[in-house]
Amino acid sequence: MSAIEPTIGDFERQDIHEHIARLLRDLGNPEPPLRLEQVRALQKLDLTYYSKANLNLLDEIAHRARMAGNEITTTAKRMVDVVKKYGLRGMLMSKEGDKRIFIDDDVAELKRRFLIAHEITHDLLPWHRSLLLGDNESTLNPTFHQTMEAEANYGGRHLLFLGGKFQREALDCSSEWKSIEQLRKRYGNTLTTTLWQMVCERNPDFPAFGVVSRHPYHSDICKKAGNDDVAYFPRSKAFVERFSGITAGIAYSAICDHATTRKRGPVGEGESIFYDVNGEPHVFWLYSFSNTYDLLTYCIYKKKHQRIFLVGVRAA
Numbered sequence: 001m002s003a004i005e006p007t008i009g010d011f012e013r014q015d016i017h018e019h020i021a022r023l024l025r026d027l028g029n030p031e032p033p034l035r036l037e038q039v040r041a042l043q044k045l046d047l048t049y050y051s052k053a054n055l056n057l058l059d060e061i062a063h064r065a066r067m068a069g070n071e072i073t074t075t076a077k078r079m080v081d082v083v084k085k086y087g088l089r090g091m092l093m094s095k096e097g098d099k100r101i102f103i104d105d106d107v108a109e110l111k112r113r114f115l116i117a118h119e120i121t122h123d124l125l126p127w128h129r130s131l132l133l134g135d136n137e138s139t140l141n142p143t144f145h146q147t148m149e150a151e152a153n154y155g156g157r158h159l160l161f162l163g164g165k166f167q168r169e170a171l172d173c174s175s176e177w178k179s180i181e182q183l184r185k186r187y188g189n190t191l192t193t194t195l196w197q198m199v200c201e202r203n204p205d206f207p208a209f210g211v212v213s214r215h216p217y218h219s220d221i222c223k224k225a226g227n228d229d230v231a232y233f234p235r236s237k238a239f240v241e242r243f244s245g246i247t248a249g250i251a252y253s254a255i256c257d258h259a260t261t262r263k264r265g266p267v268g269e270g271e272s273i274f275y276d277v278n279g280e281p282h283v284f285w286l287y288s289f290s291n292t293y294d295l296l297t298y299c300i301y302k303k304k305h306q307r308i309f310l311v312g313v314r315a316a
Helices: 010-026 036-043 055-064 075-086 110-124 141-162 163-172 177-187 193-199 237-242 247-259
Strands: 046-050 090-095 098-104 210-213 230-232 265-275 279-289 295-304
Touching: 010 036, 010 279, 036 046, 036 110, 036 230, 036 237, 036 247, 055 163, 075 177, 090 110, 090 177, 098 110, 110 141, 110 177, 110 193, 141 193, 163 177, 177 193, 193 247, 193 295, 230 247, 247 279, 247 295
Parallel strands: 046 098
Antiparallel strands: 090 098, 210 230, 210 295, 265 279, 279 295
16 A cells, blocks of 8 residues: 555646535535534435444445446345455445445544545545445555545545635644644544645645654554555645655654654654755654554654864864
């Protein structure tokens, strides 16, 4: 699994903004936190939670499902195998005019918000509606599906943070971890989603990155990373342009340099030096926080690194 989402084109990004802005206007431009049941009512989307033990419901899903354009018309038992194999957590399906979101009921309550917003985005975007795909944390399909999933992720975050409202409010906050905590509470979303939005949308022209990773001293934290150390590596537009040589592995090494053995709460912070595309060194400030199931890191640009040259002094 790549830690970096596929790039979304400027045209598609603008189109997503316009569709979500129209949706929010139809809702009366609500204040945070967004009530997703109101969004679903407007979009005429039903919601059902499924359990891998409920064979009757899985049988219904099996007859509705389309994954990567291939119909699944097999038994509920086969659907259990599909759900487990691909780690399906959310699905948008349609049958005879009935549009329904299915969410795995094993998913934590707060994390369901992002999954539901993701599926709402699939339904909202015209070029997604013809492909009702299952969502997972593994690569299921070729590049086109990965791009669609990245668009739905982007649209889901943009919806949850009420379009441009988040950016306006975030710019009034300091670029510190405490601001992520405050905005998480205000918008009612997870720390991970808020970190991502803070990195990528607060000020795209400001170099910053986030990391969702394993804890260097606790291997049971961030199982979603699989065989890698880093699960997600969101970066601001400016960071991608100016520091394209900084990989998830390099970022993780900096995290390890500052990490303590603490398993919950603040784990480490400090300055790290990263080199830009011209080979020039720059100072970044890094802060890591563990919520016990992921290690979250927020890293922002501070200044250009000033090299110190020692000059010999001639004796009199």
